[in-house]
Amino acid sequence: MPDLGTCYSQPKLPSTNYFAIEVEGQSISDIVAERQQQLAAITAEISSIQAVRSSIKNLEWQLVRQKNRIIRSINLHNRLRSALWRLPTEIISHIFQLCLPDVPSPNVFQLCLPDVSRPHILQPPSQLTAPMLLTEICQRWREVAVGVLTLWRRLSVTVNDHHWQRAAFCYDTFLKRSQGLPLSLTLQCSRNHSTKLQSLLLPYINQISSLSINFPWVQGVDQPELLLKDLPALQELTIGHNNEDISRFFSRLPSTVRRLSFPGTWFGPMLPSYLTSVQWAHLTNIEFYVDEQNTLFRLLRLCPNLSSLTTAMVSHESQALRPFTHTKLQFLIFRGSVAFNNPLSGVFSTLSLPNLRRFYGWSSSTWPHEEFKEFLTRPKCPLEKLFVSTGSGIMTAEQRAECAAIVRSSRVSRSQAS
Incomplete structure (x- = not known):
């Protein structure tokens, strides 16, 4: 580092006009010219160092890039040794x-x-x-x-x-x-x-x-x-x-819909007031809970092409119903009443399903066994599977045997018919 001190950089100078001062042998112009040469030399050295540093940085970046490629190659070939990566x-x-x-x-x-x-x-x-x-x-x-x-x-x-x-x-x-x-x-x-x-x-x-x-x-x-x-x-x-918005969907029900489900929604006597056969004739699968037996039969009449029905009923009393036959229904899941009187007895006594193949039923009250047998045998349906779960009224071994015999008989009849 050169010594940059001069007589002009002394802490104290005579209190005369500085522009008039010129120490012998040290012209200000000469000093400035010398400093400019020194600045140029330093600037050149800095540029050289920056160029070297940039070159090193570029070399470092290339080395890091090559390192990452090597790591990826190692990982790739390590994976290839696993059967999972060869799938x-x-x-x-x-x-x-x-x-x-x-x-x-x-x-x-x-x-x-x-x-x-x-x-x-x-x-x-x-x-x-x-x-x-x-x-x-x-x-x-x-x-x-x-x-x-x-x-x-x-x-x-x-x-x-x-x-x-x-x-x-x-x-x-x-x-x-x-x-x-x-x-x-x-x-x-x-x-x-x-x-x-x-x-x-x-x-x-x-x-x-x-x-x-x-x-x-x-x-x-x-x-x-x-x-x-x-x-x-x-x-x-x-x-x-x-429930308040359910009826607003019926007017928009597309004719392409085949499966319709209302889980957790119960439909009462007002059902007929906003349903028409035109809207529901195309349905084949429904999950629909009703309050009364009349509502259930109204639903079946609205859906002549229905093949699968999941339903439940909470009616407090059985109702006098006219016999009704649904020729397309094949799959029925039926939950009975949570009330004291079982509405299923009335349903079983009046409903005929000549193409029923699978029945799954549950009731919290005594199972109406005699009406259920009549329900299964009346139309001679081609029954394949039967499951019944009862609450307070447990089916006896004899009743279970009778139901099993109905299923076997249905299978034999179906086999002979085919």
């Missing part, structure tokens, strides 16, 4: 299908038991479960998961007033990956949310084949019937809760 894409795709969260499906035996919780909704998407989780393991798994379109067919949508735009973007990204396949959706809808849901689903209305709409027990849901507008591919519809 064909088709097998991985099948495994991914098995990783999807189980969709709660009603067990026929549970259906015959009281107070059994049967979820009718899908689980909301989560980064902790498939298919979202599968896209975050590695690049190959992400490519495979995104390419398996059936992983993106089932979605539960919950609307809230916080961060809806971000949530809607995620839902839309999820649905786009289905690429036109039929969709099964569950909608958690509260007040003032129908319009938001309709906007979200608009690009996918031609794909929605199964729809479950769940309302909380709140008042003032805005135009819930909008959710059924223009759904040309809808085949399965489940509507839960909020």
Whole structure:
């Protein structure tokens, strides 16, 4: 480092005009010129050091990049030693299908038991479960998961007033990956949310084949019937809760719907006032709980093509009914009364199902065995399976044997007929 001190840099100078001072042998102009030369030399040295440092930094970046490539290569070849990473894409795709969260499906035996919780909704998407989780393991798994379109067919949508735009973007990204396949959706809808849901689903209305709409027990849901507008591919519809809005759905029920379910909703004598055969003639599968026997028979008359019925009844007394035959019903799940009198005896005495193949029944009161035997044998139905669970009135061994004989007889008759 050169010495930059001069006579002019002394702490004290004579109190004369500085511009007039010039010490012998030390011209100010010469000093300035010398300093400029020194500054140029230092600047050049700094530039050289910066160039070297940039070159080292670039070399370091290249070495780090090469290191990462080597690590990836090591990981790749280590994975290749595992059978999992040698699996064909088709097998991985099948495994991914098995990783999807189980969709709660009603067990026929549970259906015959009281107070059994049967979820009718899908689980909301989560980064902790498939298919979202599968896209975050590695690049190959992400490519495979995104390419398996059936992983993106089932979605539960919950609307809230916080961060809806971000949530809607995620839902839309999820649905786009289905690429036109039929969709099964569950909608958690509260007040003032129908319009938001309709906007979200608009690009996918031609794909929605199964729809479950769940309302909380709140008042003032805005135009819930909008959710059924223009759904040309809808085949399965489940509507839960909020009895006040049920009737508003009937006017919008698409003619394409074949399966209709109202879990947790009970329909009383007012049922005939807002149902017509035109709306219900196309239905083949129904879950429908009624308060009275007349309502049940009204429902059967409205649905001449019904093949499967899940129903329950809480009537407090049996009613005088005219005999009725339904020729298409094959699968019947019947829960009896929680009251003192059993309405099933009246139903069994008047209802004929000549094509009944499977019956699952439950009753909290004494099982009307004689009427039930008549119910099974009157039309000589081709019965394949029979399950009866009773509450206070347990079936005797003799009664069970009689029912088993009816089933065996039905199978023999069916075999001979074929």
